[in-house]
Amino acid sequence: MSGVRLFLSALLLVTTHAAADLAHWPRQSSPFPIDSGEEARLDGIIAGMSLSDKVGQVIMGEIQYTSPKDVKRYRLGAVLNGGGSFPDKERHASAADWLTLADAYYQASVDRDDGRPVIPVIWGTDAVHGHNNVFGATLFPHNIGLGATADSELLRLIGAATAREVAATGIYWNFAPTIAVPRNDRWGRTYEGYSEHPELVAELGAALIEGMQGAVGRDFMAPGKVLATAKHFLGDGGTRDGVDQGRTWASEEELVRIHAAGYRTALKSGAQTVMASFSSWNGVKMHANPYLLQDALKGAMGFDGFVLGDWDAHSQIPGCKPHNCPEALNAGVDMYMAPKRWKRLHRNLLRQARNGEITIARLDDAVRRILRVKLRAGLLDAPPPSQRPVASGNEGDAVSRSGWIGHPDHRALARSAVRQSLVLLKNEGRVLPIAPKSRVLVAGAAASNVPNQLGGWSMTWQGDDIGNPDFPGATSILDGVRAAVQGGGGTMLFRQFAEVPGGQEEPLPDVALLVYGEEPYAEYEGDVETLEFGPRDKSHLQAAGRLQAAGVPVVSVLLNGRPLAVVNEIAASDAFVVAWLPGSEGAGVADVLIARANGEPHFDFRGRLPFSWPGSPDQAELNQGDEPYEPAFPFGFGLRYERAR
Ligand code: GLC
Numbered sequence: 001m002s003g004v005r006l007f008l009s010a011l012l013l014v015t016t017h018a019a020a021d022l023a024h025w026p027r028q029s030s031p032f033p034i035d036s037g038e039e040a041r042l043d044g045i046i047a048g049m050s051l052s053d054k055v056g057q058v059i060m061g062e063i064q065y066t067s068p069k070d071v072k073r074y075r076l077g078a079v080l081n082g083g084g085s086f087p088d089k090e091r092h093a094s095a096a097d098w099l100t101l102a103d104a105y106y107q108a109s110v111d112r113d114d115g116r117p118v119i120p121v122i123w124g125t126d127a128v129h130g131h132n133n134v135f136g137a138t139l140f141p142h143n144i145g146l147g148a149t150a151d152s153e154l155l156r157l158i159g160a161a162t163a164r165e166v167a168a169t170g171i172y173w174n175f176a177p178t179i180a181v182p183r184n185d186r187w188g189r190t191y192e193g194y195s196e197h198p199e200l201v202a203e204l205g206a207a208l209i210e211g212m213q214g215a216v217g218r219d220f221m222a223p224g225k226v227l228a229t230a231k232h233f234l235g236d237g238g239t240r241d242g243v244d245q246g247r248t249w250a251s252e253e254e255l256v257r258i259h260a261a262g263y264r265t266a267l268k269s270g271a272q273t274v275m276a277s278f279s280s281w282n283g284v285k286m287h288a289n290p291y292l293l294q295d296a297l298k299g300a301m302g303f304d305g306f307v308l309g310d311w312d313a314h315s316q317i318p319g320c321k322p323h324n325c326p327e328a329l330n331a332g333v334d335m336y337m338a339p340k341r342w343k344r345l346h347r348n349l350l351r352q353a354r355n356g357e358i359t360i361a362r363l364d365d366a367v368r369r370i371l372r373v374k375l376r377a378g379l380l381d382a383p384p385p386s387q388r389p390v391a392s393g394n395e396g397d398a399v400s401r402s403g404w405i406g407h408p409d410h411r412a413l414a415r416s417a418v419r420q421s422l423v424l425l426k427n428e429g430r431v432l433p434i435a436p437k438s439r440v441l442v443a444g445a446a447a448s449n450v451p452n453q454l455g456g457w458s459m460t461w462q463g464d465d466i467g468n469p470d471f472p473g474a475t476s477i478l479d480g481v482r483a484a485v486q487g488g489g490g491t492m493l494f495r496q497f498a499e500v501p502g503g504q505e506e507p508l509p510d511v512a513l514l515v516y517g518e519e520p521y522a523e524y525e526g527d528v529e530t531l532e533f534g535p536r537d538k539s540h541l542q543a544a545g546r547l548q549a550a551g552v553p554v555v556s557v558l559l560n561g562r563p564l565a566v567v568n569e570i571a572a573s574d575a576f577v578v579a580w581l582p583g584s585e586g587a588g589v590a591d592v593l594i595a596r597a598n599g600e601p602h603f604d605f606r607g608r609l610p611f612s613w614p615g616s617p618d619q620a621e622l623n624q625g626d627e628p629y630e631p632a633f634p635f636g637f638g639l640r641y642e643r644a645r
Contacts, residue, residue, distance in 0.1 A: 025301060
């Protein structure tokens with residue numbers, strides 16, 4: 001290690017440890033009792049591994065840059081498919097196609113005849129709101145909408161359903177849930193957070209994990225379960241100005257109370273992997289922070305699984321490159337997510353292990369943690385992916401012909417989640433629910449465009465460059481309204497904003513339902529300067545104004561990945577509904593907005609704001625407990641039909 005890098009590393013350590021105090025951290029231990037038999041088995045495996053095997057085990061490559069042959073030659077521990085990455089780059093790949101590739105990686109990883117231990121590779125994916133990379137999968141509301149439900153049992157069921165669809169494709173590990181606590185809504189990943197409220201995040205994250213993995217001591221990693229990932233450790237939602245991968249400045253007490261709340265419960269629920277955050281804490285990058293990764297997480301909090309780095313995030317450590325960064329392993333990252341440059345990284349890590357830049361003890365600890373998780377999860381003894389019970393085609397008659405992917409039960413669960421996530425901010429004159437035997441005008445391209453209701457991480461990373469045909473089985477908001485209104489003897493019209501209220505010859509509608517919102521985004525692409533909605537295009541507002549001038553009641557449905565300053569939109573609406581990013585089952589919106597024939601609601605609103613709602617665009621950092629606290633609508637707000645009586 002060069003003198004400069006040595007100095008930087010030393011400076012880093014001093015900075016990190018200067019004022020730190022582990023007394024701030026919850027003392028807890030792994031929910032898994034140490035199993036001496038398992039540890040002895042790990043001893044044997046590690047003893048039989050070559051140095052090159054060990055280095056390979058701590059590296060994850062991306063499937064577009066990592067062949068099964070590579071996995072065999074370098075003995076890689078893991079592969080991933082990034083957002084928008086598919087077998088053969090085919091976005092409409094079937095579950096069978098995913099399974100075929102999973103089998104190829106698995107077989108390559110166990111194919112060796114040199115007498116050294118056989119260690120299956122593990123495949124990780126971002127199934128962050130259902131198995132969102134897979135054609136025909138069920139897409140659940142993004143976490144912000146699930147936060148509005150505040151229903152941990154629902155989260156548990158969603159975790160289990162998501163796991164079944166992931167397992168059906170032969171994938172063993174899901175990089176979810178994000179248990180960030182977003183504190184500045186300018187952040188492009190606000191919608192990946194359940195709430196600004198740490199304890200709500202802690203409750204929902206733990207439930208998702210238990211549903212995804214099964215409960216420790218009960219059905220942990222039973223057939224149809226997959227490993228979860230608690231991410232991104234630590235303080236990803238607390239960066240200044242909500243800058244993604246930015247700088248979190250906070251006291252250690254605040255960091256633990258707010259940003260570590262979800263990890264306390266995630267680890268107790270058996271989370272076996274934690275993904276390190278791109279962000280930094282008080283000037284030190286998380287991927288280079290041994291105090292937080294080793295002393296706090298693995299020491300005080302008793303985490304005995306492994307820490308996965310984020311997408312080349314180690315390269316952001318001063319002095320590091322994607323292919324050269326001993327600092328990350330030395331700081332407590334146990335596996336590098338090195339999508340493209342993993343070959344050079346393998347070569348450099350091997351050299352650094354030989355020359356002492358990386359201690360063998362630290363390398364062995366990282367390998368042991370990875371192997372412990374693979375052993376606990378049953379992967380070391382599992383059959384090839386396509387022969388596992390829940391793999392597509394093996395489900396038996398318990399599952400409809402289409403298999404688990406997009407299973408009707410999962411879609412029904414997702415539709416229920418949509419209903420429970422909707423938040424009613426305004427309902428003057430009981431405009432809602434809408435009697436089905438009405439003339440209902442639906443306006444706005446977003447009403448029929450499924451991508452608008454999905455958000456990012458949907459077939460593609462950004463949720464862009466996609467269309468309704470990419471989501472067979474999905475229903476748009478318009479689909480749901482049409483079925484409910486026409487089913488109730490009413491009439492439904494669909495127009496673009498510019499066309500409303502319609503030509504002179506057209507009778508005016510009884511009510512207008514305007515659907516509008518944010519365009520899909522993910523990560524830093526979604527960072528914004530203010531919370532103003534639609535700065536350029538105001539056609540939705542103009543349409544609302546014309547409708548109200550014509551005496552037509554206006555219901556607005558907002559599709560949003562974060563709270564937005566929509567004071568004008570709310571003023572121009574008689575009723576205002578926050579729908580967040582509802583996922584593939586858009587019909588769930590009509591379930592609540594369109595009434596029974598007798599005018600009674602099919603379902604009442606249940607959603608409550610999981611984030612404080614701003615009155616002005618500059619109120620991006622607005623959280624319950626602030627002094628002063630002047631939201632347009634406070635955390636927990638949500639109207640009901642019931643109370644409106
Ligand atoms: C991304 C995200 C992380 C995701 C990973 C793999 O950069 O930060 O949440 O799991 O890369 O796609």
